[in-house]
Amino acid sequence: MAERVFTLSQVAQHKSKKDCWFVINGRVLNVTKFLEEHPGGDEVLIESAGKDATKDFEVIGHSKAAQNLLRKYQVGVLQGYTFKDEDSKEVPSKESKKKEMNAFVIKNDGIPKYAAFVEFFVPLLVAGSFFCYRYLTRATQITY
Numbered sequence: 117m118a119e120r121v122f123t124l125s126q127v128a129q130h131k132s133k134k135d136c137w138f139v140i141n142g143r144v145l146n147v148t149k150f151l152e153e154h155p156g157g158d159e160v161l162i163e164s165a166g167k168d169a170t171k172d173f174e175v176i177g178h179s180k181a182a183q184n185l186l187r188k189y190q191v192g193v194l195q196g197y198t199f200k201d202e203d204s205k206e207v208p209s210k211e212s213k214k215k216e217m218n219a220f221v222i223k224n225d226g227i228p229k230y231a232a233f234v235e236f237f238v239p240l241l242v243a244g245s246f247f248c249y250r251y252l253t254r255a256t257q258i259t260y
């Protein structure tokens with residue numbers, strides 16, 4: 117799908133709390149909905165509004181997870197910016213690996229097959245023994 121292309125002066129028209137855009141690494145981002153969620157607060161984002169905030173973003177040393185979030189808010193690309201191949205790839209982050217690990221653990225956290233077998237047959241065996249006992253004791257009473 118063709119990306120929408122914006123000039124920096126077009127981006128500069130969106131610099132309020134109600135309409136906040138900026139550019140990071142050639143991506144034009146509409147972060148209006150992210151302002152309240154930003155762990156670094158909304159003020160820093162509003163200060164960068166309408167500008168190229170690449171340096172500000174990098175100086176903070178944002179995590180890989182933060183870098184991957186950029187795609188979520190992208191509305192287009194900056195005119196004249198050519199993306200390198202690596203730019204479009206998702207950055208592998210510890211957080212996503214952790215999620216994969218969690219999913220793996222959950223999948224393998226189930227009861228082993230033999231446990232399900234025991235769970236089914238042990239109550240059956242107990243109930244069977246109980247009825248056998250009842251039958252035999254009653255049979256004994258009848259003989260007396």
Ligand code: HEM
Pocket residue numbers: 140145147150154155156157160161164169172173176177178179180181182183185186189
């Ligand atoms: C869409 C763009 C942005 C996203 C998705 C984003 C995301 C995040 C996230 C997830 C964090 C938590 C720490 C981390 O995971 O790195 C964070 C912290 C922070 N961000 Fe951003 N950020 C963005 C843009 C910016 C910009 C442009 C600035 C500065 C002008 C900024 C300044 C900060 C600061 C000061 C913190 C707190 C760092 C700390 O407490 O050590 N962020 N951001």
